[in-house]
Amino acid sequence: MKRFSFRLETLLRHRLALENLREHAFAVAQSRHVEAARKLDSLAAQHREAAAGRPVAGGGMRLDAPAIQSREQYLSTLQAQMAQQEERVEVARLIAEEMCAALVAARQAREAVTRLRDKDFARHQIEMQKLTQLGIDEVASMRFAREQSENSIRRAETAARSRPDPDFSTSESGKAN
DSSP, X not given: OOOOOOTTHHHHHHHHHHHHHHHHHHHHHHHHHHHHHHHHHHHHHXXXXXXXXXXXXXXXXXXXXXXXXXXXHHHHXXXXXXXXXXXXXXXXXXXXXXXHHHHHHHHHHHHHHHHHHHHHHHHHHHHHHHXXXXXXXHHHHHHHHHHHHHHHHHHHHHHXXXXXXXXXXXXXXXXXX
16 A cells, blocks of 8 residues: 655644744743733732831831932932833734734644645545445456356366267267167
8 A cells, every 4th residue: 555645734734844943932921911911910919018107197116317318319229120021022912922823823823734634635635435345346256257257167167078978979970880
């Protein structure tokens, strides 16, 4: 039987490798996005904690101007860091989306070639089944022909035995005269 050979096997392997690379790139981009979002959450938690420690007027606490100024400066710095981190999160999200789109495109391209391979393999299977059936039919017809030949030889031998031998019968009748 003929071995299956896909004419675009090299292309299929290339597309599969490309899909694996895109999958890895997407995983890296997604992890960077998650890490940036985690850092933003950490900064937001620090900001909430620092804002919660602000002294309230009339709360019985003594107001310390240098401490308040320092805290407000710290809060302002945290807000600036949060704004920068929000931009980083957005950039990381956009990159992750692009990598996801590239992965989907690579997967679709690979699946298209895989479908072609599956169709070619199905055609190959049908062709091999036909060739096998032709071989079986050939063997069967040769066997039938051989059996027919053997049967006709047997009939001829049987017919020859049942008929009297013309040489034998003429020689007997000639002696009798």
